[in-house]
Amino acid sequence: MDWTAEAIERLRALWAEGHSTAEIGRRMGVSKNAVVGKAHRLNLPARPSPIRRETLAERPAQATTPRLPRAAGPAPRSTLAPAASGSTAPVAAASGVVRAFPRLSAMRSCCWPIGEPGTPEFRFCSAEAASGKPYCSQHAAVAYVKARDRREDAA
Template sequence: MAWTDERIDSLRGMWEKGLTASQIAEELGGVSRNAVIGKAHRLGLQSRPSPVKEKEGKTASAPAVRKPVPPREPRPAAAAPVAAPPPAPRPAPAPAASAPIGAAPAAGDAPVAPREPVLRSVGPGGFLRQGPGDQQPPIPPAPPRRLVPAKPSAEMAGKTSLLDLNERICKWPIGHPGEPDFHFCGVQVNPGFPYCVQHCGQAYQAQLPRRDRRPPPPLPFGGPRVR
């Protein structure tokens, strides 16, 4: 509903009388409480304190009522303490004989508390991890050892071994590698070849002409024929 001049004058009159915004909205009809407050603010009417804040201020400013404390009854005067005689010195206990291992403790002896087990953390490899107090200084490295050349055996005396080979010595093996006297020829090589003249004749054989070649024997059990 539009605000006419009559409704505005009614709003001002009821506002000055101290009616609340809800009461003014009911009297005017067709408007809400918030619409009345907004119109009063636009008209520049004097603002009024919130009733909720006033109630809160009154409640906070109310002095707290203290309950009366009953008077305490006087206590009777305590008698003066009588000085007790000093205790007589006790005789020193005799040294007890060492009990055998596993024997039960005597009746007068205090029970010895069992030691708590020390928990150790086991690593992934199955070893015990050291704590801060279990760390030991590193072990110093061993001094370097002197490499002493091995003495040649009696079977290799005067023979060429693998360590003696070079480009001027025949490298033809003699014997089996598993035998103790396995060695190499050691004679001067044939120029351009790794072996001497004698062993070159064994290692390299001339190929016969095609007309002088013999066919290999046939395979057993009816193998393919050689043409």
């Protein structure tokens, strides 16, 4: 659109009347963004936000509950796991016997979950974990799959 002197004066008048940018655009036959851009270039006064904001004085007094400081460090992996480090959580082994799942011990067992969490059948694989991995070699082969070269798929 060519912003003629007449169009600019009309924009200034509608702006001063307090119309929204969308309404000014409709009345002038231009887009809202054209109105916003031209108003910016003309340094017209800023408009109040259409989003209603309450000031602190206007807000009703609310009962606030004190927030406890969060513990430093990573969040726990599961709400079922005990919070104390070095503790054990009972877990059913493959044989159906409940065993203590070692945490931070020298012998590491596979952490592969088996079954549906929350059911009595849920357990972890009890095989010895591969060095540097949280899973046994069988489950590590499933968990860590090399990405295929996409050039092989191109034809």
